[in-house]
């Protein structure tokens with residue numbers, strides 16, 4: 001029977017669980033800052049998956065083989081060697097550092113084990129917002145004008161190169177870690193203050209980019225090559241945010257204001273937009289997918305500039321896949337709008353990867369007794 005290794009990082013339930021899960025490594029930050037010293041404090045493990053998501057993915061994979069859990073802790077190489085899976089289904093965000101998302105795929109590649117999703121290069125590229133934007137810009141895929149700030153001394157040169165308002169972001173984070181309303185800078189003085197705070201808090205470069213005033217969308221993409229296809233677009237409905245908040249789908253909107261008990265009506269899917277705009281967004285999303293070398297699946301954030309042109313905000317080759325519809329996870333939501341259920345979404349990634357490797361995966365006809 002096919003053995004499917006399942007690589008993931010599980011969010012700790014409590015602070016005492018943190019050291020055993022990460023084997024001492026800070027999860028995603030490059031600094032040794034403790035959660036308590038963080039700007040928000042709450043975002044240390046925002047990228048990792050919950051027990052519920054992990055169980056849902058495992059369940060979705062099970063019709064295609066025996067699923068072997070391989071938590072992506074420091075002993076992953078030994079676990080992988082012992083488990084000898086035919087393929088690894090990878091959703092591991094990694095333990096830390098700017099290449100953290102590529103560690104598990106790189107280990108799989110090194111040991112010759114097929115794995116789902118993008119390769120180490122694409123994962124590292126897309127986790128560097130500046131490098132990803134360089135690739136897009138070189139290939140004429142629209143993305144906001146930006147400046148990279150590596151040290152406090154470089155903030156000054158960024159201050160007069162961009163049109164305001166400017167938005168600043170840590171270069172290597174995801175799940176809106178370090179992206180709050182405070183990152184919206186209306187003046188060079190705001191930029192100086194916020195860039196300085198982010199540089200010291202996240203211990204990594206910051207990008208300052210021109211703030212796009214238009215509507216925002218996210219676009220799920222499934223498959224590879226000619227078969228890559230976009231899912232129905234998700235529009236971000238900023239009217240759902242609390243009064244007087246900025247039109248930003250950042251940390252507050254994702255993790256503070258939107259809770260399962262009181263879900264924000266933040267998404268409209270399929271987005272109600274005219275056909276030419278829809279086609280333009282889909283085109284730019286597919287272009288970004290191909291230019292950065294994404295495989296099997298991804299979610300691409302797009303925002304409209306002042307001239308009405310869709311621009312790429314970022315590419316997520318390890319998309320969020322929360323199973324509970326109340327939790328407002330974009331890719332499962334977009335899939336549902338296309339008539340693709342949660343299990344089928346997970347399986348589509350597995351099957352796209354298997355096809356790349358020429359691996360025949362057969363669905364089991366009936367549940368196998370334990």
Ligand SMILES: Nc1ncnc2c1ncn2[C@@H]1O[C@H](COP(=O)(O)OP(=O)(O)OP(=O)(O)O)[C@@H](O)[C@H]1O
Pocket residue numbers: 144167169173174175176177179209210211212213216247248249250301303313314316
């Ligand atoms: N240049 C910009 N102009 C306007 N809004 C922006 C810009 N950059 C980021 N934003 C806002 O901030 C949000 C978060 O930014 P971004 O998608 O880059 O961060 P992220 O934390 O990596 O997101 P994810 O949770 O999708 O991984 C965007 O969804 C958008 O609302």
Ligand SMILES: [Mg+2]
Pocket residue numbers: 301314
């Ligand atoms: Mg995003």
